[in-house]
């Protein structure tokens with residue numbers, strides 16, 4: 487059991503499983519790719535980034551461009567018809583130099599619309615195009631990185647309205663996806679994850695007051711451990727890196 491945790495082996499998926507990480511050049515995305523590449527049970531990791539990788543043939547994936555998501559999906563399908571684990575590690579907090587709003591008067595409708603486009607609509611398109619790649623007859627996992635501040639029930643501070651609201655929308659998109667997949671993919675686990683406060687580019691300006699800051703590698707390892715324990719009955723829920731269920 488200890489070896490399992492240290493190695494970050496995904497024992498719940500088939501041996502020789504295939505994994506996709508979207509946002510693979512981000513702080514958490516890169517850490518997921520590294521962890522999965524180190525897992526001896528993982529046969530293949532497709533690392534999808536916005537810029538793409540001409541050497542690997544990866545066409546790139548821009549969340550606000552559905553056609554690029556279609557192309558990336560076709561590229562994945564050319565390599566394998568079934569992908570057992572999909573991790574969406576994309577997301578934005580600061581947009582064009584605009585950090586999260588402190589007060590309502592800071593709302594800029596164009597920035598708020600972009601936050602929704604990238605944090606909620608983009609992931610909805612990932613669910614739309616990538617869920618058909620999940621195997622129907624065996625276990626699969628599709629995890630999207632959300633944020634605790636997207637929880638409406640847990641919002642006792644206010645502020646950060648665009649990020650909070652776009653992550654709340656993402657949670658609803660995830661939940662709706664999970665419910666739709668219940669009939670077609672009864673072994674699938676579709677969840678939203680809170681990675682903790684993690685030392686990445688996204689959190690750099692805002693993490694000074696966080697009591698605990700995780701490295702991307704530690705967060706990715708803990709999240710993979712959580713995913714490894716979840717059952718289809720947990721599909722549609724929101725979990726943190728300690729495996730605690732979070733309220734919507």
Ligand SMILES: NC(=O)c1ccc[n+]([C@@H]2O[C@H](COP(=O)([O-])OP(=O)(O)OC[C@H]3O[C@@H](n4cnc5c(N)ncnc54)[C@H](OP(=O)(O)O)[C@@H]3O)[C@@H](O)[C@H]2O)c1
Nearest residue numbers: 509512513514536548549576577631633683684686688689
């Ligand atoms: N770090 C934390 O403390 C923390 C806490 C709670 C939740 N989260 C969530 O965890 C996720 C990953 O965050 P991170 O900390 O790893 O941030 P990060 O290092 O900034 O990575 C974000 C990733 O999203 C990609 N991305 C952004 N806009 C995109 C677009 N329009 N099309 C395609 N890809 C796009 C980025 O690609 P480019 O490099 O090309 O921009 C990058 O790969 C996010 O959803 C974030 O909200 C993070």
